[in-house]
Amino acid sequence: MVECPNCFKQTEFKRLCSHCGGIVIHTVEEKFNLLAESVEKVLKKEALKRKKKRDTTSLIWILVLLGSVVLFIMGLDYIVKL
Numbered sequence: 239m240v241e242c243p244n245c246f247k248q249t250e251f252k253r254l255c256s257h258c259g260g261i262v263i264h265t266v267e268e269k270f271n272l273l274a275e276s277v278e279k280v281l282k283k284e285a286l287k288r289k290k291k292r293d294t295t296s297l298i299w300i301l302v303l304l305g306s307v308v309l310f311i312m313g314l315d316y317i318v319k320l
């Protein structure tokens with residue numbers, strides 16, 4: 239049994255919560271995939287924005303975001319190895 243991040247009820251060890259149907263993440267790999275997906279979305283959104291107007295400040299924010307994501311993944315990896 240794991241706790242659902244959406245409704246905080248105990249649910250079976252499966253991908254979708256049996257109470258609210260929310261996605262339950264179990265493994266580091268799944269967290270990584272979700273993270274990679276969200277980063278990809280942000281990057282695509284920014285790329286589209288940058289096509290419309292040439293903006294360099296958003297590029298700095300992307301670099302900051304990517305840096306923190308890398309740090310997060312590395313930290314996660316470190317915790318798992320403990």
Ligand SMILES: [Zn+2]
Nearest residue numbers: 242245255258
């Ligand atoms: Zn739930």
